Amino acid sequence: MSTRAICEAAGVQQPVLYRLFGDKDGLLAATIDHVWDQYLAGKRAAQKSKDPLSDLRAGWDSHTAFALANPNAYKLMFSPALRSEPEAAAEAMRLLREVLERLAVQGRLRVPLAEAARMVMAANTGVALALISRPSLYPDVHLSVLVRDAVYRAILLDIPEPEDIRENDVRKAAATTLLSSLDELTPEPFTAAESALLGQWLTQIAQSGPAD
Structure with a gap:
């Protein structure tokens, strides 16, 4: 930003700025x-x-x-x-x-x-x-x-930590673990649509809060 723009916005002349602030x-x-x-x-x-x-x-x-x-x-x-x-x-x-x-x-x-x-x-x-x-x-x-x-x-x-937070952490950890290996399942037990839906569910669980 320039001192000119600042002075214009404040409605003062530039010498005022220099006198007050150097x-x-x-x-x-x-x-x-x-x-x-x-x-x-x-x-x-x-x-x-x-x-x-x-x-x-x-x-x-x-x-x-x-x-x-x-x-x-x-x-x-x-x-x-x-x-x-x-x-x-x-x-x-x-x-x-x-x-x-x-x-x-x-x-x-x-x-x-x-x-x-x-x-x-x-x-x-x-x-x-x-x-x-x-x-x-x-x-x-x-x-x-x-x-x-x-x-x-x-x-x-x-x-x-409240009990519901600890339980929620366990659920989120399990969901995250499954989500990380979803693409590596061999042989593939799900169709592409089923895998996408499962991935969506696991993501929601992994990102959920205690009250969700």
């Missing part, structure tokens, strides 16, 4: 600071519950929700073109560490605190960027929940 990089830095402030406002206002795991889940989900609601601004927040890391990024990490520290006090962390914080932030940021940058490749926003739970199982001890 240059385009200064304007982008101020914009990113503003976006981070909006993001952190919700984090700062979040009320602690009695269960830090619930707070950790809520923090992940609010992060993804912010990215989906503000895709262009979110991309700026994590742009590799930034010359320096915004101070707000450090605050976001600090707020995440506070929740993880509560879990550590309860003896529920299986990895060091700093490592756990980096894993959560990297995974949360990565899946959010994937959802907003490549929606055709990642059309299901539920992917965020799947990644969240996988990461939490990796860093936390004894995360309980």
Whole structure:
């Protein structure tokens, strides 16, 4: 984008932009600071519950929700073109560490605190960027929940899962196994139409959720 286009959209002359922000990089830095402030406002206002795991889940989900609601601004927040890391990024990490520290006090962390914080932030940021940058490749926003739970199982001890989720995982694993070998069955017991129908059924089971 050009400073001329920015000034035209804002209805000001270019000298105003340079006087306020120095240059385009200064304007982008101020914009990113503003976006981070909006993001952190919700984090700062979040009320602690009695269960830090619930707070950790809520923090992940609010992060993804912010990215989906503000895709262009979110991309700026994590742009590799930034010359320096915004101070707000450090605050976001600090707020995440506070929740993880509560879990550590309860003896529920299986990895060091700093490592756990980096894993959560990297995974949360990565899946959010994937959802907003490549929606055709990642059309299901539920992917965020799947990644969240996988990461939490990796860093936390004894995360309980409802029985219906465990049973559903078994069904999905069986369906995925059959689906992967459907084309290799010898001799072929099904017609082409039957194989296509079976493949469709197995795909639906493999992609189903607990309530499906």
